[in-house]
Amino acid sequence: MPMKKENKIWQVITASSLGTLIEWYDFYIFGSLATVIASQFFPKTNPTAALLSTLATFAAGFIVRPFGALVFGRLGDLVGRKYTFLLTLILMGGSTFAIGLVPSYESIGFAAPIIVLTLRLLQGLALGGEYGGAATYVAEHAPAGRRGYYTSWIQTTATLGLFVSLSVILFTRHSLDIDPAISIAKFNAWGWRIPFLFSIVLVGVSIYIRLKMQESPLFSKLKSEGAISVNPLKESFGNKENLKMVLLALFGATMGQGVVWYTGQFYAQSFIENVCKIDFDQSRTILIWAILFGTPLFVVFGSWSDKIGRKWIMLAGMFLAVITYKPLFKGLLELSDTETKTEVVAAATIKIDSVAIPNAQNFVRTIASKNFFTDGTELSTITTDTLYANPVQTTVKPVVKISKVLANGVYWKMVLIVFIMIVYVTMVYGPIAAFLVELFPTKIRYTSMSLPYHIGNGVFGGLTPFIATLLTTMYTADALAGLQYPIIVAAVSVIIGTLYLDSKINTKHD
Amino acid sequence: MNQIKKLAGIIWLLLGPASIYFILRAAMHEIATKPGIDTVIQWGVFVVIFIPIAIGMSIFGFYATKGEYNH
Numbered sequence: 001m002p003m004k005k006e007n008k009i010w011q012v013i014t015a016s017s018l019g020t021l022i023e024w025y026d027f028y029i030f031g032s033l034a035t036v037i038a039s040q041f042f043p044k045t046n047p048t049a050a051l052l053s054t055l056a057t058f059a060a061g062f063i064v065r066p067f068g069a070l071v072f073g074r075l076g077d078l079v080g081r082k083y084t085f086l087l088t089l090i091l092m093g094g095s096t097f098a099i100g101l102v103p104s105y106e107s108i109g110f111a112a113p114i115i116v117l118t119l120r121l122l123q124g125l126a127l128g129g130e131y132g133g134a135a136t137y138v139a140e141h142a143p144a145g146r147r148g149y150y151t152s153w154i155q156t157t158a159t160l161g162l163f164v165s166l167s168v169i170l171f172t173r174h175s176l177d178i179d180p181a182i183s184i185a186k187f188n189a190w191g192w193r194i195p196f197l198f199s200i201v202l203v204g205v206s207i208y209i210r211l212k213m214q215e216s217p218l219f220s221k222l223k224s225e226g227a228i229s230v231n232p233l234k235e236s237f238g239n240k241e242n243l244k245m246v247l248l249a250l251f252g253a254t255m256g257q258g259v260v261w262y263t264g265q266f267y268a269q270s271f272i273e274n275v276c277k278i279d280f281d282q283s284r285t286i287l288i289w290a291i292l293f294g295t296p297l298f299v300v301f302g303s304w305s306d307k308i309g310r311k312w313i314m315l316a317g318m319f320l321a322v323i324t325y326k327p328l329f330k331g332l333l334e335l336s337d338t339e340t341k342t343e344v345v346a347a348a349t350i351k352i353d354s355v356a357i358p359n360a361q362n363f364v365r366t367i368a369s370k371n372f373f374t375d376g377t378e379l380s381t382i383t384t385d386t387l388y389a390n391p392v393q394t395t396v397k398p399v400v401k402i403s404k405v406l407a408n409g410v411y412w413k414m415v416l417i418v419f420i421m422i423v424y425v426t427m428v429y430g431p432i433a434a435f436l437v438e439l440f441p442t443k444i445r446y447t448s449m450s451l452p453y454h455i456g457n458g459v460f461g462g463l464t465p466f467i468a469t470l471l472t473t474m475y476t477a478d479a480l481a482g483l484q485y486p487i488i489v490a491a492v493s494v495i496i497g498t499l500y501l502d503s504k505i506n507t508k509h510d
Numbered sequence: 511m512n513q514i515k516k517l518a519g520i521i522w523l524l525l526g527p528a529s530i531y532f533i534l535r536a537a538m539h540e541i542a543t544k545p546g547i548d549t550v551i552q553w554g555v556f557v558v559i560f561i562p563i564a565i566g567m568s569i570f571g572f573y574a575t576k577g578e579y580n581h
Contacts (some may be wrong), residue, residue: 061558063555063558066559075555157516240573240578243569244570244573244578244579247566247567247569247570247573248570248579250563250566251522251566251567251570347541455563459559459560459563463556466552492525495518496522499511499518499579500515500579502581
């Protein structure tokens with residue numbers, strides 16, 4: 001490729017990737033701060049506010065994202081890629097910044113949760129339109145034989161967006177005061193707004209860069225020839241030849257990709273924190289390290305797919321996930337299991353506090369114990385119950401909070417396990433943008449590729465933590481029961497992909 | 511291989527209604543077990559979003575049985 005053209009493609013990649021990364025960052029900080037946001041805007045004591053919270057969680061991810069794919073996909077195929085994904089960036093950045101400014105429920109009452117819900121829905125809508133535009137824009141600038149490599153840079157953005165969001169949250173949480181406990185308290189009171197407000201700086205830079213970019217050459221050519229689609233939705237989903245490829249993309253690729261993506265990152269982190277009971281910071285830094293080591297592999301697998309095709313790399317990632325998820329998650333459980341570790345009994349501490357309940361003869365008792373193990377692991381247990389004046393009465397279910405801080409060696413073993421799962425993510429996700437772009441003709445590409453991507457990633461993937469947790473509550477004896485969902489979905493995708501996907505790179509629409 | 515693709519299409523064709531049946535059954539069971547507007551909304555969203563996807567799976571299976579994906 002001549003030097004000038006090579007420079008141009010890197011400008012395109014930088015402009016597209018930076019914006020997409022920021023959009024993922026914006027989308028994830030809401031999810032990562034869900035507990036703090038709920039306490040500020042959606043008090044559980046008020047049923048209507050709690051209802052709005054449920055809507056914010058479920059509707060934004062599962063309904064609005066695919067809807068955004070249709071709305072902005074259509075727009076992108078009608079007016080162009082550049083202005084559409086510029087619009088999604090402004091919408092996302094504006095909504096995120098505004099969330100950081102909304103007064104709490106205590107200050108303005110019901111208006112607060114309603115405003116936050118509206119802004120969250122706008123975030124979901126914008127995300128639905130962003131990815132397809134960025135992937136299409138880069139792919140339409142890239143030479144045919146290097147699409148996998150160049151679009152893989154866009155593929156790093158979702159994971160890097162998660163990485164940046166976790167890092168900004170952890171940094172802010174610990175930098176508001178010298179005393180860690182006070183810093184966390186300040187973060188929960190007002191500091192959580194900083195990651196939202198910070199977004200406007202990132203978005204501003206990204207809008208400036210994107211404004212200087214040109215429209216995609218392939219779309220410009222279509223427009224100059226008067227060959228753009230009149231009705232992209234009808235041509236994408238009303239035309240059998242195209243619809244059958246949309247369905248194949250969904251069931252043979254993006255459905256499996258979605259569950260592997262969410263299991264390797266979100267469910268792994270949630271499992272480490274809630275099932276293995278690893279402390280807040282460590283459960284996040286384990287994921288941060290694994291992402292940092294794994295991210296370059298998006299480009300490796302994207303580039304490799306230019307040589308051997310997209311199909312087998314994606315399907316191998318899904319297949320490896322299907323056969324190894326159970327042993328990998330079992331490994332996480334075993335590493336954190338203090339029952340199998342040797343305790344340093346002499347080092348154990350226990351502290352008991354009792355606080356009288358006003359206008360009653362009862363007390364709230366807090367028992368805080370610390371246990372230490374020979375491998376360096378620390379176990380903290382805080383049990384809270386009520387001491388009744390009537391000795392016959394006892395607390396039916398004391399509140400028990402367990403938190404483990406892992407020793408160095410065990411910590412890095414956990415990083416290694418999560419890293420392996422991230423490798424699967426890079427295998428399924430690295431080549432998928434090029435695969436989707438090549439499946440559809442230029443004039444309806446934005447619409448056609450956005451919908452299967454957001455159903456696969458947003459619906460099948462986004463549901464992973466919820467369904468996995470639901471399965472764990474149904475089969476309480478098996479801590480790994482939640483894995484049945486991603487394993488079954490990925491297995492179906494592997495079978496469909498193996499049977500029906502073409503292993504050759506699709507050049508029909510070049 | 512094309513014959514296998516067509517035959518497997520029957521499985522995908524039937525997987526659509528089977529998925530609808532299971533999700534409706536799960537939704538009714540969950541709503542009955544944990545009655546409340548939260549549960550109704552969660553499962554309502556799942557039913558609304560999954561039924562079109564399940565129909566899509568059946569259409570995919572139908573196309574497969576007709577040899578639309580043959581190479």
